[in-house]
Amino acid sequence: KQKESDFDYEVVAQEGTTQFFDGSPTNTYGYNGNLLGPTLQLKEGETVKVKVRNELNEPTTFHWHGLEVPGTEDGGPSDVIQPGESKIVTLKADQPAATLWYHPHPHKSTAEQVFKGLAGMLYVEETDEEAPALPHTYGVDDIPLIFQDRLFDENKQLDYKNLMNSDGTIGDVSLVNGTINPKLTVTKPLMRFRILNGANARNYTFRLSNGATFTQIASDGGLLHEPVEMDEITLSPSERAEILIDFSAMESDEPIAITDEEGNALLPFDLDIDGGTEEMESISWTDDTTFLKEEEKSLPVSKKIELFGMMDKVTINGKKFDPERIDLRQKKGVSEVWEVYNKPDEMGGMIHPFHIHGTQFKIILRDGREPAPNEQGLKDSVLIEPGERVRLLVTFPEEGIYMYHCHILEHEDNGMMGQVEVY
């Protein structure tokens, strides 16, 4: 009798080389390949078994960023897979459709492993037929875009070592899906892009070079309360946004690109749209419930988090990460309000992107004000300006020990991280 395979997917962290530049291969890391990883696609409600295997010469972990799984499957820093070892994790996509991602999380070397290429997209996909008819043909009108910046040395190698004590690696080379000088041929009038800020440290503000607007439909954890027309979007490291761009009214002879805040074209488009000028059906939905219920808005603050410092002097509530210490406890399924304050220093301070594992939260207030329409959706990471105080409604659907940390990966490696035990 044949034994069924005891897993559905295998994800292998491995070494490789990538041809970024003519003639000189760069040493990189990847999942199931030389750089980045395959997009894992789970259906809403589906359970899959994933065999994770470490073929690197150093310990790693496999973390499913944004997936609400039990602490045992979350792949935090204590869940180390040694070189040559493997294990099977069970991932249940028990949450709304969303664009999530996966990356390593070993204590003190997350930043370097991600910098070398370990990251991939993880989708929870819509099954609900009532849902708005969004473009959903992978690679055709539904495209993942991983934005990263990298620094290369004179031998065209990824040069990490000099940068370890900084506020994170900021590179002068832009990569989209691991490609330098990318270009995308657009073949459909309405395109959906799932954007991940996959940089270690840099914030991106994305615009369209022709000044056109686009529609943000989703934040980190799924569809927004309602679609929002935008002319720019800022994402801090690890944040995602799904946007729709309507190319039907754009002239194909004007250069169109996604740019950064300085106007650098990060992703130029080539228009080759079939089906001509058919009228676009406008996509909208109305969520008849309010984003936050009255009783949610009036919950008292029960957890206070203070982010502080720069370089290697970063702390949360005055402490650095200690794997032996549980910093907070919260009951499974019970919503609490976390107030996260980014305390400035004499220099003014800096933005910290704050992330919590094992939950998709809602922003209740940003410095006393209700969040912008494009932040009225589920989130797992939030950009916090120096001096800002953000209130989050946090619920953990599963039990376990989860990390919360700054997603500037060098800050995380320098101990800007704590642990919450969900019981």
Ligand code: C2O
């Ligand atoms: Cu992107 Cu601790 O995670």
Ligand code: CU
């Ligand atoms: Cu995470």
Ligand code: CU
């Ligand atoms: Cu930080």
